[in-house]
Amino acid sequence: MAQETPSSPPLLLGCDFSSSPSRRKPILHALGQWQGGQVQLLGFERFETLDAWAAWLAQPGDWVGGFDLPFGLPRELVHTLGWPLDWAACMAHYRSLSRDAIRAQFAAFCDARPAGGKFAHRATDAPAGSSPSMKWVNPPVAFMLHAGVPRLLDAGVHLPVLHTGDPRRVALEAYPGLLAREVLGRRSYKADDRARQTPDRLIARKDLVNALELGQTRLGLRLRLRHAQRDALVDDPMGDTLDAVLCLLQAAWAAGQHAQGDIRYGLPAEVDPLEGWIVTA
Structure with missing residues (x-):
């Protein structure tokens, strides 16, 4: 079912996040907008430090x-x-812990x-x-939560179901693997490892x-x-x-749900308000 294009649409963004960003592996935003009922990719922004990313989030804006x-x-983990x-x-408790303390407590669990x-x-x-989300290696999503969520909260953004913030800056949990596996x-x-950047993976990206x-x-x-954007996506082996x-498209779907009157941006009614939910799952 096609999505309704929002009136006065917000900027759309998808974030490929890193808990330890660098020049080689920055935090990456794909920016887009509704255009004729479709999602136009506008370009990318890169952040080589968590502070630079946090500063962007804190700016006034209108985005999903x-x-x-x-x-x-x-x-179950939190209760135990x-x-x-x-x-x-x-x-608040989680952000007060060091990564070493998180690793030790999760490993003991x-x-x-x-x-x-x-x-x-x-x-x-x-x-x-x-x-x-408690995994601390391959991928270290527990540390991604530890680095990312406090900065979203400090920036005052709105996290539907979880936290009431600025309704003009809306952050949803996305997962690119969900949409990629559908295709x-x-x-x-x-693959991050050059030896695993094979022709089969290139064909899969195409x-x-x-x-x-x-x-x-x-x-x-x-x-x-x-054309140049398509080539760049296909030619990025990592x-x-x-x-x-992929996260941008999940955000666009959520924005479309909101435009049709869903204040939860497509999140199910039965979402656990402690755990949260991946949008479109």
């Missing part, structure tokens, strides 16, 4: 963004550790559990196919970009690209630009 980092922890069960209080069930999961993990199945389209341009996903959105664009 999809951010590739978890916004909450599994209720005796942390606050209110989301804001839990995040896992060590006490049977093989095959070491990690606790959020309800959104199964439909989204996402890693548990590619289990085919891999990216197939994925082509499907997004044709609107061949359940989101009902078509991505509009200039997939960071493509991941940001």
Whole structure:
């Protein structure tokens, strides 16, 4: 079902996030806008430090963004550790911990559990196919939460269901793998390691970009690209630009839901207000 184009549409953004950004691996924003019922990619912004990213977030603006980092922890984990069960209080406690302390407490939690069930999961993990937000390696999403969510809160943005902030700057948890798998199945389209940047992954990126341009996903959105933009997405073997664009489309879908009167930006009514939810899952 095609999305309705919002009147006076906000800027759309998709964020490929890093908890330790650098020149080689910056935080990346894909910026876009509604154009004739489609989503036009405008370009990219790169942030080589967390402070630079936080400064951008804090600026006055009018945007809806999809951010590739978890916004909450599994209720089972929080309950077992005796942390606050209110989301804001839990995040305040979490940000007060060092990464070493987080790693130690999460490792102890896992060590006490049977093989095959070491990690606790959020309800959104199964439909989204996402890693548990308590994972501290491969990928270190627990540290992404630790680095990202406090800066979103400090910037005063609005996190639907979780935190009331500036309604003109809206942040939603996104996950590019959810949309990519809809098109590619289990085919891999990216690799940080140069030795794994194979022709098969290049073909997968071409197939994925082509499907997004044709609107061949359940989101009902078509991505509009200039020729140079298409080439840049296909030619990025690490997939960071493509991941940001996938998050951009998830943000666009959410903005379309809001334009049709959904104050939750498409998040289900039964979302656990401690765990949060990945938009479009």
